Amino acid sequence: MANNLNESSSSSSISFSDFPEDVQLCILSFLGPTEIASFACTSKQFGSLCSNDGKLWFTLCDRRWGSKTLITKWGEGKIPYKVLYNTLHEWENLIGFWRRSGPGSAVISSPSLVFFEWGTSFISAFRVSPVQSQSEICDYQVKKVPFLKMGISEEGQIVNLLDPDGRADLNLDLNFGDGNQLNDLIPVNVCFMGKTHFVLEENVFGRNSSPVHVSGEDCGFGGEDGIGIGVGSGSPPDLLMLEIYQHLANRTSPGSDRSRRQRRKEKGRMARRRWEPQHFVKIVNCSPTELRPLQGLWKGICADMSLAFYLVAYDDIGGIACRRLGDPPERFSSYAPVFWTSNATFMESPFPLEEESLYGSRIHLQPVQPHNENHEQFPMSDIEGANHIQQFHLSENEVVNRILLINASYDLVIPDLAAAPINPRSAEGRIWQYRDGTFGFGFVRDNFVIDMKNIVCDGCIIDAVNLSVD
Amino acid sequence: MAEEVSSQMNSLSISETNPSSSATISLVSGDDIVFKVEPTIAKEMETVQSFIDETDGKITTIPLPNISSHDLPYVIEYCEKSIAGKITKEFEAEFVKKLNNEEVKELFLAANYLNIKKLLDFLSQVIADRIANKSVEYVRRYFGIENDFTPEEEAKLREELAWTFTGVDPDDEDEN
Numbered sequence: 001m002a003n004n005l006n007e008s009s010s011s012s013s014i015s016f017s018d019f020p021e022d023v024q025l026c027i028l029s030f031l032g033p034t035e036i037a038s039f040a041c042t043s044k045q046f047g048s049l050c051s052n053d054g055k056l057w058f059t060l061c062d063r064r065w066g067s068k069t070l071i072t073k074w075g076e077g078k079i080p081y082k083v084l085y086n087t088l089h090e091w092e093n094l095i096g097f098w099r100r101s102g103p104g105s106a107v108i109s110s111p112s113l114v115f116f117e118w119g120t121s122f123i124s125a126f127r128v129s130p131v132q133s134q135s136e137i138c139d140y141q142v143k144k145v146p147f148l149k150m151g152i153s154e155e156g157q158i159v160n161l162l163d164p165d166g167r168a169d170l171n172l173d174l175n176f177g178d179g180n181q182l183n184d185l186i187p188v189n190v191c192f193m194g195k196t197h198f199v200l201e202e203n204v205f206g207r208n209s210s211p212v213h214v215s216g217e218d219c220g221f222g223g224e225d226g227i228g229i230g231v232g233s234g235s236p237p238d239l240l241m242l243e244i245y246q247h248l249a250n251r252t253s254p255g256s257d258r259s260r261r262q263r264r265k266e267k268g269r270m271a272r273r274r275w276e277p278q279h280f281v282k283i284v285n286c287s288p289t290e291l292r293p294l295q296g297l298w299k300g301i302c303a304d305m306s307l308a309f310y311l312v313a314y315d316d317i318g319g320i321a322c323r324r325l326g327d328p329p330e331r332f333s334s335y336a337p338v339f340w341t342s343n344a345t346f347m348e349s350p351f352p353l354e355e356e357s358l359y360g361s362r363i364h365l366q367p368v369q370p371h372n373e374n375h376e377q378f379p380m381s382d383i384e385g386a387n388h389i390q391q392f393h394l395s396e397n398e399v400v401n402r403i404l405l406i407n408a409s410y411d412l413v414i415p416d417l418a419a420a421p422i423n424p425r426s427a428e429g430r431i432w433q434y435r436d437g438t439f440g441f442g443f444v445r446d447n448f449v450i451d452m453k454n455i456v457c458d459g460c461i462i463d464a465v466n467l468s469v470d
Numbered sequence: 471m472a473e474e475v476s477s478q479m480n481s482l483s484i485s486e487t488n489p490s491s492s493a494t495i496s497l498v499s500g501d502d503i504v505f506k507v508e509p510t511i512a513k514e515m516e517t518v519q520s521f522i523d524e525t526d527g528k529i530t531t532i533p534l535p536n537i538s539s540h541d542l543p544y545v546i547e548y549c550e551k552s553i554a555g556k557i558t559k560e561f562e563a564e565f566v567k568k569l570n571n572e573e574v575k576e577l578f579l580a581a582n583y584l585n586i587k588k589l590l591d592f593l594s595q596v597i598a599d600r601i602a603n604k605s606v607e608y609v610r611r612y613f614g615i616e617n618d619f620t621p622e623e624e625a626k627l628r629e630e631l632a633w634t635f636t637g638v639d640p641d642d643e644d645e646n
Contacts, residue, residue, distance in 0.1 A: 016613030
């Protein structure tokens, strides 16, 4: 045994070929496609290892996305993992928040914010919006309405189904070939335009997503549905397919009744377009970083006691702006900040007495929850009598860690005041960053704090209510 | 062979173990150097732990014939940090800096043998980083792979994969 060791250590180099195959795969799983290609060229043995779909490409998929989705379930487990790798490599960037934009988006009444998340064998997107208070009760709940589901059929075709009305339960394990389920759903193409922009377009050929028939007369003509489904997931609309289709139609069955009927039907389909293209822009910088601790999407109860989404963004010269993400959209289009500060330097503890009392004399705007007492840090009845300093230390979560001065604001919280000239004092305020990393803000003129809560935790919307549109 | 080893181990444990530290585990490298470690360290090494479990903890001296006394301290150091929850990017960067390509590979095999998942993943990443954006020749040299393609076959394969060969770094000086 000692001899063996000496032998191996005396040889100048350990060859990769001597590694057990699972160990080889473990190393390879950390490589990108470029390195895999280099590696494939090193020798015949590794050339064949690198073309081994079940081993290498599965390992690559599993390493990158195994913790987020069930690699073996995509495409009913019948598609090559290399196809899956390339697809997910492109789709991965979708995960997170996107905002509808572009011409005409202001007149669309549905929420403009869309959230993409991993599913077991698909990626799904939801329209998200704050739950609006129906009665007195307002909570931090976020409404999540099914919007889009992206998957791969067992034939390896990309199937993107849009739920225009948020009716269908897209979380059902869709059999992508089952036409019955698709009546309410619209096949769409997701056309990527760079990393932060995509267009959602109806896939007019893919409406009846029947399985591809490669038999009899269907193959020349009736198969058009099948052809269209997967083509051009990332490419512009199927103009080329339309041409090919027309060419085929004219050649294979000139003058046949069936053909004309089909063509009329096709024209009808074009006319009955159910989905106008919509543009989406990625909300990058969606979460805080070490250098930008306030950055990202937040939710908070605003002055009218309704829940709203806020986006806090840092500019390149050290300023911070907070905007309310508006639904209805006209609020968003005006896009004036709720607060703005040109200096992102925090005031650290200990704070001057006047700062303590400025914070301590305020109430935290929060959901009215009559039956949930342990959630209540500042009972409304105690507002007047509360001891300021005690309040300052009342809740563990709301112990102030750092304070930031706000020196400018545009009043969107109370729209009526927006037109009034801004007096300097109304623009003055504070951001109080709490120990748990969240924060609240308020203006000197007010007596309340608007607390910001996380919308997402570990890739999932928290406090989500899965609602279908009635 | 197994008997030989265990008798050898017994003699070692008699000579090296003093009674007061019976709780410690002795790891014996391939070149017969004994390393005493806390049982918590052994827990990190699945292979070692299952050995201990199988013998109901009676045997506390574990022969590790595949691991040299040069590599074992690195493994132990990593496990100690891991238990203390002190595996940071800085620690990993320092750790790797000390290792040449051969040592990385040896440690990798040691981690595989001992079944230390975290170390295995970490070293896989290190190896992957070291061949990132490198030429085919470099990768061959790095892994000691013999080229068994004919020039024609290789040219054909490279042509097929041509798009992937943009942005390849110039080869470093071979470290070995």
